[in-house]
Amino acid sequence: MDQETNRHWMNVIVAFFLASLPILIIQILHPYIYFESEIPPYLVFHNIAESFSIIVSMSIFGVGWFTYAQSKDKHTLFLGTACLGIALMDMMHMLGYTGMPDLFTPNSPNKSTQFWIIVRFFAAISFLTSAFIPNENGSFKQRSWLLLGSISVSAFAFVSVTYYPDLLPVTFSTEIGLTNFKKVSEFVIIFVLILALIAYWFRIPRFGWDHTKYYLYAFVFGISSELVFAVYTTVFDIYNVLGHIYKIISFFLIYRGVFISSINSPYRNVLETNEKLSKSLSEKENLIKEVYHRSNNTLQVIGSLIFLQAEAYPDSPEIKTIVNRIQDRIQAISLVHRLLFSGQDLSSVPIKQYISELSNYALQTNGNSSCKLNLNLEIEDRKLLFDAVIPIGLILSELLNNSIKYAFPEASSGNISITFYEGQDQRFHLTYSDDGVGIEENYNFKNSSSLGIQLVQGIAESQLSGKVHFKTGPKFQCEIDFPINLYKKRV
Template sequence: MGITENTLEKLRMTNLGLKILLITLICSCFFMAVAWLGYNTVYQAEVFLPIHTNIEFFCVFVALSTFTVTWYSYLNNCSYYSYFIGLGLLAVGLIDLFHFYSYEGMPHIFSQACANKAMLFHLWGRLLLSVTFLASVFLYQKQLCFIKRFRISMLAVALLVVGIVFATVTWFPHLYPPMLSSGQNHTHYKTIAEYLIIVVLLGAVWGHLRLYKKHMDGYLQLIIAILVILVFSELCFAAEYSSYDTLNLLGHIFRFASYILIYAAIFINNVKRPYLQLVAAREELARSNSLLEEKVQERTKDLQQANEKLTWAASHDFLTGAINRLEFSGRLKILLENSQPQDVHCVIAIDFDSFKKINDTYGHAVGDECLKTFVRAAREVLRPSDSVARFGGDEFVLLLPYTPRAGARVAGEKVRAHLAKIAAPPFTISMGIAAWPADGRKEKELLNSADQALYLAKEKGKNRVE
C-alpha cells in the first residue's frame, strides 16, 4: 500500500519540525551558556575587531555574490522571489560594509567612526534583511520577466535606499534616536529596534512555514533555517550590554552561519536546481531520441520487409513460391548474355497429367496443395542455381544453367521420382527438354522447342521426360 499525499505531507512537516527543533536547541545552548552561565566577556578592541571585521566582510561578500547570482539567473528563470531577495541582500551587504568601517577603532573613511553610527548601520542592515524575507513570502513562485530598463530601475531603487541610509547615518545621525547612552550602554530605543527586527523575522518564519506546507519545496527548508538562526542572532544583539562582548560576537557568529545557508539556498535554487533540471531534460531528450531512433529503425525495418515482400511478390507466384514468367525471362536473359559459345543450358517444360481430374475429384484446395508439392519436390532435388517457374495453372518451366541435355534428363527423372514418393494424393507430370543453343538461341525458340518435347511426352503415355 503506497503512502498517501496527506501522509507524505505530514512526514515532511515532521521532518522540518525536527530540523527547526535541532537548530533551536543548538542555538539555545550557546545563547544560554553565554547569557546566563557567566561566559559573557568584554573583549579588547584589538581582539574583537579582527574577528568582527572578518565575519562582516564574509557576510558582505556572500550578500554581493548572492545578488550577482540572482541578477544573472533572473534572465533565465524570471524568479521574482530570488531576484527580490538578491536586491535586498545587495542593499544589506553595502550597509554592512558601512557598518564595520564605522566601528569604533576602525580608520575614518566616510566620517569619524563611532559606536552609535556603527550601531545604526547594523540595525538598518538587519531590519532591511528581515523585511526582505518577510516581503518575499508574497512573491514566491511569481515569474515576472521585466524588461531590462525596469530591472535597472528596481536596482536603482535599492541603491537609493542604501544612499539614503548612508547619508542620514553618516552626516545626519541626529535624525535618529540615540542607540547608545553617554556611558556606552544600550538605550531602550536600541532594544525596541532589536525586538522589532525579531518580530519581523518571526513573521517571515511563519510565512515561509505556510509556503512550505503548501508547496513542499526543500529550498524553503533552508530559508526557514536561516530565519531561525537570524532570530537567535537578534536575541544576542538584544541581550548584549557592550559592542565588544561575547553575546555580540555570538550574534555575529550566528549571522555568519545564516549567511552560509543563504548562499547555499540561493545557489541551490538558482544554479544547482536549474543545472539538475537541465541534466534531467538532457537525459530525457536522450531517452526520447533513443526511443525515436528505435521507432525509426523499427519503421525502417518494417518498410524494408514490406519492400522485400513487394519485390518478392512482383517476381514470384503467391501460391507456390515459384518464380513467375517475368522473373524467369529476366534470369534467362542474364544467363544468355553472360554465356560463352561452348556453354549449354536447358529448360524443361512441365505439365501435370490429369490436373483437371484432381480438381474435380478432390477440390481446388487439394489441387493447390498438389502445385505446392511439386514446387517443393523440385527444389529438394535441384541445385540452388536452378530455378522453378510457374507460367500459369499447372504449367511450370525449369531453368537449368550450364546443364547438357543428358543432365537435364537426369534432373527431370529425379524430380519425377521424388514427386512419386511425397505426392498425396498421387499425381504425375510430363516433361519436355530444350537445350540452348541447339534448340534455339532466344527464349521464345527455347520454350517452343520445350513445348514440342512436352507434347511428345504426352503422346507417348505421359509421366515421362522427353
C-alpha cells in the first residue's frame, strides 16, 4: 500500500479506537459508572437524541431531493430518499417508546425495539446499496419510485408493528430483556455495516478521500452503536444512552458527507471554474492588448518606412504631400489601437477623447504658421466600437487636412467645428464645418476628382452605411449620419 492509503487506514483505525474507548471504559469501570436512568429524564434525552437524528435524516433528504435537478447526483438522491424512510421510522420508534403517549396501540419496550430493528436493517442495507451508486451525474428516470419505496417500507413498519406485532419476532421481554433475535439482528446489522464500510473504502480511488471519509467514520460509529444496543439490559441504562450518542455522531457524519458532496463540492467547483475563467479572461485581455500594442507599433514602423523611402526624393513636393497624407491616415488608425491598449474596454474607444487627440494632432503637424486655427468640439461623451471609430477617424483626417491646406489661403485666423451626437432617429450625426472659402456652388461631389472627397464619401457610405451631405458656397460643411447599431461588440 502507498503512503496515502496507509494514512487513510490509520484514520479509520483511530476512529474505531475513539468509538471503542467509551465501551472499554464502561466495561472496566462497570461497578462504578453503570446506571439505569429514571424514565422521565431518560425520555427527555431519548427524545432529544432521536429528534436530532430525525432532523438530520430529513435534512439529508432535503439536500438529496431538492438539489438533484441541478446536481444530478444519483448517490446523494438515493441516500436522501433512504433517509426519509429512516426519519419516518425513527419517529415511530421515538413515539412508541415506553413512557411516551400511546402511538395508536399501547407502547412497550418490545414495540419501540421492533421499530428500531426494522429501521436499522433498512438503514444498513440502504448504506450498503448506496456504495455501488456513483456520484457522477446521472439520471433516475423515475426518481419518484425511490420515494415511493422508502415511504412504503415506512408504512409497512408502522402497520406491522402497531397492529400486528404478534406476527413479528419478539425483541424485548420484561423477563429476559433482549431476546436472542434482537441480539442476533444487531450483529447481522453490524455485519452489513462492515460490508458497507468495505464497499465505501473501494470508492476512495474513484471519488477521493474527501468525498468518502465521512461515510467511513459514520459506519464506524454506527457499528459501535449497534454493538452497545446488543448488550444493554434495560432500555434506560448507560449502554442505551451511549448507543444513541453514537447514533447522533453517525448521522451527523453522514450529513457532512452528503453536504460536502452536494453543496460544498459543487460550489467549490464553481469557484475554481470561475477562477480559471477569470485567469483565462485576464490572459486573453492581455493578449488582445498586446495585439493592439503591436498593431500600433507596426503602423508606426510602416509610416517610418514610407517616410524614409520618401527622403530619396527630396525635390518632389508631390511625393512629400502623398507621404504626409499617408502618415495622417496611419495616425488616425494607430490612435485607435493606442486608446484600446491603454483603456479597460477592448472593443470601444471614447469618441470625445479620440476626436480631440486626432484633431490636435492634425493641427500640430499640418498647421499653417501664418493662420491661427481655432478648434471647436461638441462631442457627446460616450464610447463607440472601434469598427466605427476608424472610419470616422479617416474621414475627419481628410476633412481636417483639406481645411488646413485650402480653406484659409489668405486669412490670418479661422475656425473649425466638429459635432457628434446621437439623434432621436437612432442614428449618429457627425458634422464638420469651417468658416473658410468653402466650395463653389455648382461643385459636383458625385463626380469629384478630389481624392479626399472620394475617400470621405466612400468610407461614409461603404464602412458606416451612412448618408453624406455637403454644403457648397462659403463656409464648408459636411454632415454624415449613420446607424447606431451598425457593428456588434465582439470582445
